[in-house]
Amino acid sequence: MMKLSLLFTIAIAFSILTGCESPPTGGPIASESSGPTIEQLTRAAEPVDITQIEAIAGHTVYVPVYSHIYYRNTQQVYNLATTLSVRNTDLENPLIVTAVKYYNTEGNLVNSYLEQALKLPPLGSMDFFVEQSNTRGGSGANFIVEWISETALSEPVIEAVMVGVSGTQGLAFTSRGKTINN
Template sequence: MTPFNRSRTTLAATVFCLLLLPALCWSTEPKRSRGQTVYVPAYSHVFTGPRANPYNLAISLTVRNTDPSAGMTVTAIDYHDHNGRLIRRYAPSPLGLTPLASSYIHLEEKDTSGGFAPKFIVRWESPRPISAPVIEAVMIGATSGQGISFVSQGQVIQER
């Protein structure tokens, strides 16, 4: 093969990979699942100033069923401290969420039982594959006219 033919072959392969392969390999369909275990990082406080003073934050964990036609069941919401120790269970019995329904857990600013880096472990399931829920923690604090808020997205750590 001459150098000219080699570069034409390389060019054709590059065009194939850049233009055609994504259409074949990457679907625009949302990910569907029958259940997951989701890790959601949270912050009961952040450190401020030169002395690293703690600034307490309220935490709201939200579970949103994104599927418009099927329900899901939250089977566990466990709250762990910064060392990984279980602090409390928020779903002692399964919690059903109808299509597009949401549920939440709220911890007040004064609840620092989780330490500086608590986390939630949320487990959910469905009898058939559904669009994966949005599970996130919203942290907010306000003192003396100052406020802070931010969101932490859940990360899937296990598929059912």
């Protein structure tokens, strides 16, 4: 059943992606190559001074991502774009994202996306993007996302969507974050 679901997901992604000539527009996606600006992220979030915050909860979340995957017996490389999505699942309370960092296969920091903490409203989300042509992360890349809150709230969903398009072929899959530190 899982194999069928994965094939269905790949087939849908293939049909959607191969029909698109250009990427969708309109959303606040912070690109690693151009560097995020607060204006790009404030559509759903607002800057906050964490020295004024009395945090009662918070976690560090590890999200595995792939700037490329291997295929065929010759280990050819297929490059992927990555969108990291941070979603506040709480209906009433804001979530404060204090850090979003991108690391490569060797564990070296590639990019730190935030210059200051951002308060994400209830049910708000924010995205961070790594272009398909950017292969600095490697097959073992990851994001570290740190968040805090002033009140008890439901656990956020932090996940990545990897997408690759080459000619008439497309591939898409997701990776969910794992809490590594309270």
